[in-house]
Amino acid sequence: MKIIDLHSDTILGMKMKGVEDFENNDFMIDLTKLKSGESYVQALGFFDFKPMSNYDYEKFKENEAFASKMFEKYSDQVVIVKSTSEIKKYEDSGKQMFMLTKEDIGCINGSLDILKAEYDYGFRIMSLTWNFENCVAYGNTTDVPEGETDSAKFPHMNDGLKPFGKEAVEYMNELGIIIDCSHLSDGGFWDLIDICKGPFIASHSNCREVCGHVRNLTDEMIKALADKGGVSGLNFCPEFIDEKNGSTIDGMIRHLQHFLNVGGEDILACGTDSDGIGGPLEIPDFSHMQELIMAMEKAGFTERQIEKFGYKNAMRVFEDVLG
Numbered sequence: 001m002k003i004i005d006l007h008s009d010t011i012l013g014m015k016m017k018g019v020e021d022f023e024n025n026d027f028m029i030d031l032t033k034l035k036s037g038e039s040y041v042q043a044l045g046f047f048d049f050k051p052m053s054n055y056d057y058e059k060f061k062e063n064e065a066f067a068s069k070m071f072e073k074y075s076d077q078v079v080i081v082k083s084t085s086e087i088k089k090y091e092d093s094g095k096q097m098f099m100l101t102k103e104d105i106g107c108i109n110g111s112l113d114i115l116k117a118e119y120d121y122g123f124r125i126m127s128l129t130w131n132f133e134n135c136v137a138y139g140n141t142t143d144v145p146e147g148e149t150d151s152a153k154f155p156h157m158n159d160g161l162k163p164f165g166k167e168a169v170e171y172m173n174e175l176g177i178i179i180d181c182s183h184l185s186d187g188g189f190w191d192l193i194d195i196c197k198g199p200f201i202a203s204h205s206n207c208r209e210v211c212g213h214v215r216n217l218t219d220e221m222i223k224a225l226a227d228k229g230g231v232s233g234l235n236f237c238p239e240f241i242d243e244k245n246g247s248t249i250d251g252m253i254r255h256l257q258h259f260l261n262v263g264g265e266d267i268l269a270c271g272t273d274s275d276g277i278g279g280p281l282e283i284p285d286f287s288h289m290q291e292l293i294m295a296m297e298k299a300g301f302t303e304r305q306i307e308k309f310g311y312k313n314a315m316r317v318f319e320d321v322l323g
């Protein structure tokens, strides 16, 4: 079954460790593992994560420069896709397709011009926040950011989008950027439900009812996201699957069944969070992806539901937002 994976942190991990081999490396994702795991389109996440409250656009540009060098080096094997028509165009080319995604748009520092520049670079999926406050919204964490002394100001889980955040959402709708609510505060999620035109996604979030982590979605959120035509990508992170038993395939199936029961089959999607997560993983890297598909078959998911999880639901959102 071909797979669209809506979230990975591999490219930044490679930059941080100085790894430039994208064909065979020790990360959860490389070109060889993607091929054997039957990747269709892989999201490549770009993350500007330090310092927490003062987003450094120049640092972010360094990540882009590293990635651009990588795409250049492997230009005979990889292609960046920005729409469903480009996916259709390249699907039989033999090249690995990637979609550029941004985790946390804080580095736009309140500028719609920078947001546009990032769109022009090629980003098509953007999450509004990571775990902490930025110029658009607040993250969903109970942690107090490093260096912050006034802990009474936290958490911000019920706080909604900032006025500039609402402007940014409107502009993202206009440009045709898929908005990602993973990491966003619960309050921000509900604002998005109100103001986002068309579907948005949770690229890497599970079910809070199955595993009570704040990064997961409540049943009300799952229903609202489904009504909006969005999807939620199954995250392989041990803490988001099962606090006690960690990242097992059985645990993943429990989340998928809950998504299905609460949100229906059109919300199912995959968002591994590869190389953004640690700990023992029953699916240790992308080459093992089809083991999850086999487990879905065994658990009684229909062929149609598995196809929707694998790539069809994500393609539907791509089509709706990107064209």
Ligand SMILES: [Zn+2]
Pocket (backbone or CB within 6 Å): 103, 182, 183, 204, 276
């Ligand atoms: Zn994340």
